[in-house]
Amino acid sequence: xxxxxxxxxxxxxxxxxxxxxxxxxxxxxxxxxxxxxxxxxxxxxxxxxxxxxxxxxxxxxxxxxxxxxxxxxxxxxxxxxxxxxxxxxxxxxxxxxxxxxxxxxxxxxxxxxxxxxxxxxxxxxxxxxxxxxxxxxxxxxxxxxxxxxxxxxxxxxxxxxxxxxxxxxxxxxxxxxxxxxxxxxxxxxxx
Amino acid sequence: xxxxxxxxxxxxxxxxxxxxxxxxxxxxxxxxxxxxxxxxxxxxxxxxxxxxxxxxxxxxxxxxxxxxxxxxxxxxxxxxxx
Ligand SMILES: [Zn+2]
Numbered sequence: 001x002x003x004x005x006x007x008x009x010x011x012x013x014x015x016x017x018x019x020x021x022x023x024x025x026x027x028x029x030x031x032x033x034x035x036x037x038x039x040x041x042x043x044x045x046x047x048x049x050x051x052x053x054x055x056x057x058x059x060x061x062x063x064x065x066x067x068x069x070x071x072x073x074x075x076x077x078x079x080x081x082x083x084x085x086x087x088x089x090x091x092x093x094x095x096x097x098x099x100x101x102x103x104x105x106x107x108x109x110x111x112x113x114x115x116x117x118x119x120x121x122x123x124x125x126x127x128x129x130x131x132x133x134x135x136x137x138x139x140x141x142x143x144x145x146x147x148x149x150x151x152x153x154x155x156x157x158x159x160x161x162x163x164x165x166x167x168x169x170x171x172x173x174x175x176x177x178x179x180x181x182x183x184x185x186x187x188x189x190x191x
Numbered sequence: 192x193x194x195x196x197x198x199x200x201x202x203x204x205x206x207x208x209x210x211x212x213x214x215x216x217x218x219x220x221x222x223x224x225x226x227x228x229x230x231x232x233x234x235x236x237x238x239x240x241x242x243x244x245x246x247x248x249x250x251x252x253x254x255x256x257x258x259x260x261x262x263x264x265x266x267x268x269x270x271x272x273x
Contacts, residue, residue, distance in 0.1 A: 051199060051252065067252045067254075068252055121207070136200075137250050137251060138207055
């Protein structure tokens with residue numbers, strides 16, 4: 001896999017409320033590798049998390065059970081080749097680097113859940129979506145993969161979607177954040 | 192809103208899913224008569240009551256499953272992975 005120059009589809013810098021109640025930032029450069037592996041393969045056993053859960057591997061890769069028999073591996077930018085090579089491809093196993101194909105953003109803060117609930121019908125309570133929970137659903141009508149990944153002691157979500165929807169989703173989440181005090185940068189206005 | 196219980200994702204709004212209609216069994220294409228094939232393609236029981244339906248979890252787990260739904264009340268039961 002050759003390393004292609006990275007370019008984010010999200011054209012705007014971070015958006016946040018001055019009181020820190022909600023913030024939104026582009027995380028698209030995160031390494032994202034999708035693995036599909038049949039039950040019984042070494043890859044499925046090694047990845048080891050069931051659908052809906054995630055775990056941090058010793059090498060710093062976050063392994064998410066994205067769907068039954070499908071995992072997404074997140075790591076720091078520029079690690080795709082190394083992360084893909086860490087998967088045992090013996091048997092019915094497929095590994096694809098989707099770093100450039102999917103946009104990703106992080107929503108954090110004490111009001112992050114309330115903001116997300118405006119545009120997403122999934123139950124985001126701690127019982128249903130605790131820290132580490134992995135789920136997929138519609139966010140502002142875009143089909144997204146979500147990960148509850150609390151960060152710096154705050155509630156936080158990593159949301160990824162098809163690259164071409166990234167800029168729209170970022171602008172829409174920024175707009176939803178204005179109710180909680182976020183200030184939109186100039187040029188970012190969906191109305 | 193109809194709440195449909197995906198066997199993998201749990202209760203979801205039906206707008207997160209794609210309804211694929213009543214579960215029917217496909218006759219053997221090599222031996223089916225035209226009438227049997229037409230019945231398979233177009234004819235449905237469409238009862239006012241319990242029906243077994245296939246659904247596709249398009250924004251969740253991307254899996255097909257079957258569920259029984261009461262078309263008069265939209266109650267659902269017996270969700271099973273296909
Ligand atoms: Zn599902």
